[in-house]
Amino acid sequence: MSGYYGNKMITLIDELSRLPGIGNKTAQRLAFHIISMPQERVQELANSMIEAKVSINHCQRCCTITDTNLCPICQDEKRIQNQIMIVEGSRDMATYEKTQEFKGLYHILHGAISPLMGVGPSDIKIKELLTRLQTENIEEIILATNPNIEGEATAMYISKLVKPLGIKTTRIAHGVPVGTDLEYVDEVTLSRALQGRQEI
């Protein structure tokens, strides 16, 4: 159907529609927008992709995605240096940063243990975490992996590894999300909320 636009346009639509969440219609809309942009802007967009791809690496300390050796958080000496929050991905870190509640450091696993998907402990950044625990003076690790099967399994696995080191290990609280009606909350969450009840 897009054959009328010529081969270059078909290639562009095809490339765009391979991106996640971009269907053929959206790809067409984006392609038409791109060819209507000034050429410098198209060049800037294309360059930003290549430059990001080429320059991005993992922070040498926390393994987050960054374009410097150490990410801005690991470089920041004002962060609490003996607390590490362990998350599955760099975006989880960014999400937690938005809360402005956590002042410690992070460690990004880049995944979670999932035997079903063939992801074992050696496929995520657990070795790097253990190296940090041995070289840095860490007093607490906070397990903030996702509250699903893989995230829970990963948290359990890490907590067992860390226990012999005598480092305090905590897990973020499960409970009722703020702002919802109880009737919409599933039973597992409700029972977790009950187990985790705190005196007020």
Add this chain to the structure above:
Amino acid sequence: MSGYYGNKMITLIDELSRLPGIGNKTAQRLAFHIISMPQERVQELANSMIEAKVSINHCQRCCTITDTNLCPICQDEKRIQNQIMIVEGSRDMATYEKTQEFKGLYHILHGAISPLMGVGPSDIKIKELLTRLQTENIEEIILATNPNIEGEATAMYISKLVKPLGIKTTRIAHGVPVGTDLEYVDEVTLSRALQGRQEI
């Protein structure tokens, strides 16, 4: 919030979020996908944008977007050469082509007359249409601009211009869309459907 990823990533997210329909969250998701792609694939994606932008021009005859002098439809001698369907954009042409009902040629206006948006007759491809009507042996033009104020105004404007030339001028039928319930159809469409009733 994306400051933790470094400047190159911020630039990429920023560039992506300028695209239509791409918000900040989607831009982040796409950016993370792009940096996780093999470098050749990123290069291909970036190249496809630049190549489409550089090579795309307007068909010398029907003004559609294409990367050759004449678009595939204008090159196709099997198309009926004396019928022109006038549409607002190249995508409308592609949409009509999918119906496989129309075997004539197209003319793409690249917009519609809209005094409110500052778009006058000289801003769309009406001059090019008139040139075609003088040089090609056209027997019918079908006005398939959008069924909204701008599209109707454009259709009216063109029909008045073409009338002196003695070329048959038709407008696509307005009426009830196939497959809907009458109760969901607006009154203007219903009254147009009544006016346009045909004997069966």
